[in-house]
Amino acid sequence: MNHRILTTLEKHAVRPTPMRMLVLEHFLQQRSAQSLAELEAAMPRADRITLYRTLKSFAEKGILHEVEDGTGATRYALCQDACAEGRHRDFHPHFHCTSCGQTVCLDAVHLSAPALPAGYQAAEVEMTVRGVCPGCAGG
Template sequence: MTAKIIDTLAGKNVQPTPMRMLILEQFLLNTRALSLVDLEGFLPRADRSTIYRNLKFFVQKGLIHTVDEGSVAQHYALCPDACEEGAHLDTHPHFYCTSCKETICLSSLVIPSFRFPVKYRVEQVEMTA
């Protein structure tokens, strides 16, 4: 696991500090999107602002992306290898389970491009099954 963590960080040009490794490990262990509260639960000895700062840094580095699935807390999920600093390629939809309250990336799906009348501006797309 440690080698995988270091490889993943190196792939995005991120120095492997102990805290970064602990946070990334949780993303590798969990298939679902994680919130700051989730990470605080997994890393009880870590300080909240330190975790938050590292999450912001990871997003900037193309390591994780933010997930807006409509719940109150901001969630984050691991990015594919193709994402890099300042260039996120996560155009996939996310699935939110209303029963277990978990969100996962549907990485193999691409959000179709919609053609709307020009007077509208699309800000958010929601799919209902």
């Protein structure tokens, strides 16, 4: 686990501070996307501003991507290996469970840009599917 944290930070040219390592470790342990408030709750001793800056810089460096799931709070999820600074490759939809409130990446589903009128260039495609996750549906 620790090895993966260091290699990920190194690959994205992020200096490994204790806080950055803690935040990345937290994301590696989660299956769902995390908001700043959720991160704060998980790390009560961490400073809110530092957490916020860590999320922002991870998003810039291609370690995390932002997820807008319609709840009003931006969430963050781990990127896949193809992402780098200023170049995200997270072309997958997100699933927001309206029962447990968790949002997950549907990495296996590839999202392509819709056919756009001439002159429009897509940089990002976002899709959030809302419904009930397997855990909630089965219970």
